[in-house]
Every structure is written in C-alpha cells, then in structure tokens.
Amino acid sequence: MRLDAVDKKLLNDFQRGLPLEPRPFARIAETLGLSEHEVLERLADLHDRGAISRVGAVVQPNTVGASTLAAMAVPADRLDEIAAIVNAEPAVNHNYEREHEINLWFVVAAADAAGVRETLRRIERKTGFKVLDLPLEQAFYIDLGFDLR
Amino acid sequence: MIPDITDRRLLDAIADGLPLTSRPFATVAAWTGLGEDEVIRRLGRLLAGGVVKRLGVVVRHRELGYHANAMVVWDVPDDEIAEAGRRAAAYPFVTLCYQRPRRPPIWPYNLFCMIHGKDRAAVKAQIATLNGQAGLARYGHAVLFSRLCFKQRGARFDREPAPALEVA
Numbered sequence: 252m253r254l255d256a257v258d259k260k261l262l263n264d265f266q267r268g269l270p271l272e273p274r275p276f277a278r279i280a281e282t283l284g285l286s287e288h289e290v291l292e293r294l295a296d297l298h299d300r301g302a303i304s305r306v307g308a309v310v311q312p313n314t315v316g317a318s319t320l321a322a323m324a325v326p327a328d329r330l331d332e333i334a335a336i337v338n339a340e341p342a343v344n345h346n347y348e349r350e351h352e353i354n355l356w357f358v359v360a361a362a363d364a365a366g367v368r369e370t371l372r373r374i375e376r377k378t379g380f381k382v383l384d385l386p387l388e389q390a391f392y393i394d395l396g397f398d399l400r
Numbered sequence: 401m402i403p404d405i406t407d408r409r410l411l412d413a414i415a416d417g418l419p420l421t422s423r424p425f426a427t428v429a430a431w432t433g434l435g436e437d438e439v440i441r442r443l444g445r446l447l448a449g450g451v452v453k454r455l456g457v458v459v460r461h462r463e464l465g466y467h468a469n470a471m472v473v474w475d476v477p478d479d480e481i482a483e484a485g486r487r488a489a490a491y492p493f494v495t496l497c498y499q500r501p502r503r504p505p506i507w508p509y510n511l512f513c514m515i516h517g518k519d520r521a522a523v524k525a526q527i528a529t530l531n532g533q534a535g536l537a538r539y540g541h542a543v544l545f546s547r548l549c550f551k552q553r554g555a556r557f558d559r560e561p562a563p564a565l566e567v568a
Contacts (some may be wrong), residue, residue, distance in 0.1 A: 252463060262464070267454035271444050273423055273436060287422060294457075295420050301463040305417025306424075308443070309458060314451040315403050315411055320500060322507075334550045346551040349471060349544040353507065356471070356544075357551070362408075383507055389499035391485030398492060 252300060257283065261293055262302060263398065269306065312387050317367050318360035319386040323378070324353045333378050342370040353383065401449030410434070410442055411452075462549065466516045468523040469546040472530065473509035474539040475502065481511055487534045488513050493526045509542060520545065 254262070260283060270278040276294070277287040297303045312318050325333045330348060337346050337357050346357040361367045371382045403411070413431045418424040425443075426436040434442075446452040461469065476484045481499055488511070489497040496514040513530065517523035523545075531537035 252465070254464075262457060262459055266456045266459065269418075269455040271440050271447075271455075273425060273440070275424065276420075276422065291420050291422070298417075298420070301460055304458045304460050306420065306457050307414050307417040307455070308411060308446070308452045309454050310411060311450055311453050314401075315408055320512075324506075330548075334548075338551050343551060346549075347546045348548040348550070349546050351542065351544045383503050385500040385503070385507070387498050387500060389482070389485065390497070391482075391499070392489040392494065392497040 252302060254302070257285070258293060258297060258302075261290070261297065312390070316360060316362050317364040317386075318358060319367050319371075319384050321357050321359055321371060321374075322353045322383040322385065323355045323374075323380045325355050325378075325380060327354075330355065333380065336377050337374055340370050340374060342366065401445070401451060403446060403449075403451050406432075406434070407442055407446060407451070410439065411446070417458075461516045466518055468517045468520045470515050470523050470527065471544045471546070472513045472515060472527055472541060473544070474511040474536055474541040475508045476511045476536075476539050478510075484534075484536060484539070485511055488530055488536065491526070491530065491534070493517065494530075508540065511536075511539075 261279075265279060269275050272278060274287065276290045280287045280290040283290065294303070294306060298305070323333070323337075334346060334348070334355060337343055337355065340359070342359050342361045343357050344360055346355070348354055349356050359367050359370050361370060371384055375382050409432055410428070413428055419427045421427055423436070425439045428434075429436045429439045432439070443452065443455060447455060474484070485497055485499060488494055493515050494513050495516055496512070498512045499510055500512055502508050502510045515523050515526050517526060524543075527543060531541070
C-alpha cells in the first residue's frame, strides 16, 4: 500500500486523543497544516484502502458487557465450514486461524455473561466441536495504540 | 466506572466508527437522540473512567505491512504471573498482554501476549527477547502464528445483533 508522509502521520499520531470538540478533524488538520476537508478525504481513502478499520473507540474488555476469547480444535479440511458458522454469530467480532492443534480463535462479546455463554453453547451445538472459554482475568497492558514507525 | 444504558447505546452507535464528517459527534447525537455536547461529555467520561482505552484511528496491521502476528502463551505459576506480565507488557512490540485461565490438560497456558511484526523472523526475534531479556524462558510456552483472518471488527454489546475490543 502506498502511503505518503501525511498518511503515515495520520495513521501513527492520531490513534488516541481524538479532540473532544465539535470539529475534531479541523483540529487535527490544524496540527498538520491541512484543510479539514483534506483530512476527511484522506481518512476516508485510508478506510477504503483497508489501512484503518475505523476512527472510533477501543473499549477496555469487561467494562461494557461481557466478552471472552474462545478457541476450538478443528480438522483442517473442515476449517472454512466451521469458521463460517462461527462468523455467522453476531456476537463474534474477531475470528482467526492460528498455527496450533487448537486452530480457530475468536472473540465473543455480548451484553452480559449469559449472552456470551449462549453464543458459545450455540457454536458447540452447531459445529459439534468443544469450545474452550478463556475469559480475561487480568490485564497487564494499557493499549496506547501501535507505533508504525 | 460503570457505564449506564445511555453510554452503552452510544458505544454501540459508534462500534463501526465515527462518521467521517465535519461534525461527527453531531451526527452520532442525531443517531442516538442525545445532544452533541452530551455525546462529547459522555465520551470524555468514558475515557477518563477507563471504559474507553483510546479514541482515534484504529489501524489494520496486516494491510499496513505487519504481516506476522503471533499469540505467545506461557504457563506461569500464579504467584509469579503479575511480575511476568508486567515485564512482558513493557516491550513496545507487545500489543496486548493478559492473564487468562488454563484449561488442563489441553490448554496449560495462562499468560497471553500478542505480537505484531513485519515478518516472522522479526516476530521470532521479539519472542526470543521476551524469553531471554524478560526472563520468560523458564516457563513452558507455545507460539501461535495467525494464518487466515475470517473476521475483524469492533465488538457490539447490545442485545440486538451485532464497541471495540482488540485481540489481534
């Protein structure tokens, strides 16, 4: 992906601290010496090109609703089929294949713990595979964004 | 702080991101039936209260050339995990660092670190640093590189189908 110096600054320097004022992008534009319009165009373009998933909030796990990291051991030849069943669950927001005997890893988030449990049970029922439920017990890291430089 | 029902509604409304418009909070206000100043005030409180970790650009590592991602897990005695977790989390390439339960016998690990790098060699070098410098080598560990990404989006906590957790 081709990124110029301004794109890189937008991606690296504004992962936190979005100005909490009526025109936040005008404030960002000011610090970059651009117009508000140009900042909005560039962010929309970075979004379209897949460089950013959104401009928004990253929520600390287990402060709003409930969530867990779940995992399953799935035979390789059934992975796509099982992943599609997992993806179809509205409470699933990340779903990855990883290189391990336990190879399908996904995050389930719902309004409360019962909602999470229901989703895990439904996935077990629909797939026939056991789901490992690995909820967060302690966080050691405060997410300040990711340094791209 | 405990977010109230209005906070939840607000976080759900922006789960897919703020609108990229001149006055994004005014648009969100219209979506949620709140005032623009109320949206801004509530987001400020959610940040100060630690419910929202950050508000800004959420990047997609893979698309930006960070093609290698590993979840590295260790089996650390319970009375040592707080210290081990703090040591691992101090490295800038560790993007998440959590304690989660073991599920013996199939899953003996309780310390989880997420590492992003340009390629596998870079990530392997970073893991070597954690095992060496950070002193984690004495614990049993496993490295789970990610292969396919089937889904990545912000979390939604509403009861309706569908804010934003990051795990990978």
